[in-house]
Amino acid sequence: MSLPASISRLPSYTPSSPPPSYFPDPTNGEQRIYASGRIRSRPTGIYTKKSSGITVALTEQDSSKPFYDRQGIVNGFILAEDRKAISEVQIELIGEMDLSVPEYGAGNVTLFQNVHTLWKLSSESDQPSSRSNICPNTIPFACIFPLTFVSNAKDPTSARNSLPPSLDISFLGTLSASVKYLLKVRVIYERYPPFHLWNRVKTTSLSLNYYPRSRPPYPLNLGPDLFTDLKIAPEEWHQTISVVKSNREDVVSSVDCHLFVPSLRIYGLADTIPVHIGLTGCPRSLRHFLYSPDSDELRAKNLSNPGSLMSVQIIRQVCVKVDGIKAVRSTVIGEGKVREVPPHIDEFVQLEYDEERVTLHWEGEVRCFETTTLGGFSTSHLSLKDFIILRVNPVSTDSGFSSHQVEVSIKLVTDSAGIDF
Known part of the structure; x- marks a missing residue:
């Protein structure tokens, strides 16, 4: 069977020429229009604080100050002394705003208050002092900054606002404003002696710097003139x-x-x-x-x-x-x-x-x-x-x-x- 004449007369093809060479920087007659920035490496250090027999370590941080971005995750672990007497370990992530206008008064706004129980002594155990009921040597934790908060805590249907950054602003004699974020660690011990009415509680707090980052959608592409x-x-x-x-x-x-x-x-x-x-x-x-x-x-x-x-x-x-x-x-x-x-x-x-x-x-x-x-x-x-x-x-x-x-x-x-x- 012979091929159709249109197919038999197809033109011959030669290999394509190699692609041009590319360089990371502009050459003569070229200019860089836009360049994507490099991803910043995350900190790998540990920020620690020890107080009242409690050691709190925050991972992925610089050793000087703990910083967190928008919806940042607070990762870390807790070490506490006298583990056999511990009955409960809690952490609490808190955001607060303090405002003052001296001529008219002051106000406090709780942005959020999230409590997490990390470990608790089992009440059903027949042997409270058994190895399985002793507080672990290291207690890991992870909690996240919420994206928004309710503008009026008394009305859950009120508008939601994005969390503001940590700040401390003051105009002498006129107004002041501060936004603070805290991580509180609470260690509760069994009543000792047994006839005491209250449990012994140790608490330590860490100040966290919340710094939500953002950028323009595109750069300023303007000429020199x-x-x-x-x-x-x-x-x-x-x-x-x-x-x-x-x-x-x-x-x-x-x-x-x-x-x-x-x-x-x-x-x-x-x-x-x-x-x-x-x-x-x-x-x-x-x-x-x-x-x-x-x-x-x-x-x-x-x-x-x-x-x-x-x-x-x-x-x-x-x-x-x-x-x-x-x-x-x-x-x-x-x-x-x-x-x-x-x-x-x-x-x-x-x-x-x-x-x-x-x-x-x-x-x-x-x-x-x-x-x-x-x-x-x-x-x-x-x-x-x-x-x-x-x-x-x-x-x-x-x-x-x-x-x-x-x-x-x-x-x-x-x-x-x-x-x-």
Whole structure:
């Protein structure tokens, strides 16, 4: 049987060329768009505490402080003295929030309280002192941090909030807040002598640091030139427009202020956050806002030091609620710098005509202080909320303008994008 002509005329094939060589780092003409971070190795040490004849050891920890992530598992073991007299061993994982507003009072919120019995003397044994009823030399345990807590313990149907991190915040004379997590170990001994009314109990407590980590869903993929990047990819920026109102509209008109930050508005504590600022108005208004008409010295100072015209900060707002009373305080947790972007100011403000509106540009960066270690969060009783604050200041009190402030709400998280936990 002969093959069809279409099959007999199939073209010949040659082996494919080998795949190109790949390198871990970019070569000429290439750039790294995104790189996944390496997984951090877990601690392998043991944290121990000995008190009242009880030794508690926490595994997978550094020797200095025990830290736990979101839904972290507290693993360890217990050793107790006088094992023959022990009748019961318990552990209790506790979360507490203490709030205080001196003018109105204080409050305590129990986030959770989980008790576990690790070992108990059998009441049915005919020989309480037998080897099978002696407390083991080493008692292992494992308990887990819950993901959420009930905002109102008296109402189980109330809203659930994520567990806040361990913290201790105080504003002298105004408000204070602390969140603490404890592991309590309780060893109960048989009544001795037998006619005593109460069992002898020994207790020891360990402070645990709860530090839930999170990161942005993707990194800040922005180019080195913010002004160009703003034109090419405007969707990557969040714009806030506000009006710097004139106090003398008959002399100078108002100026529009544009603040741009990366559109995601979720940033890691170590991220450098780019910002872009634009002031739009007629040349006459910009002259009054940016320069002192009677002082060349002050004018030169502001040209060389944009920071005297505007400043960028990260502000953290701490909100505490006690018995329905809300107290709010703010603190600076980050600073930034801005610089002028060409075309320079002189090319516009010295124009003679005032009909056409023009825009002056600045760019810069802002980041958190290294001492900032907590991300933002919100619960029914306590919240940490963060903002990028731009302050724009006229150089003269006779300018016809007042100082202007722009706020952009952001969310700060513990890690940068690409960091694997």
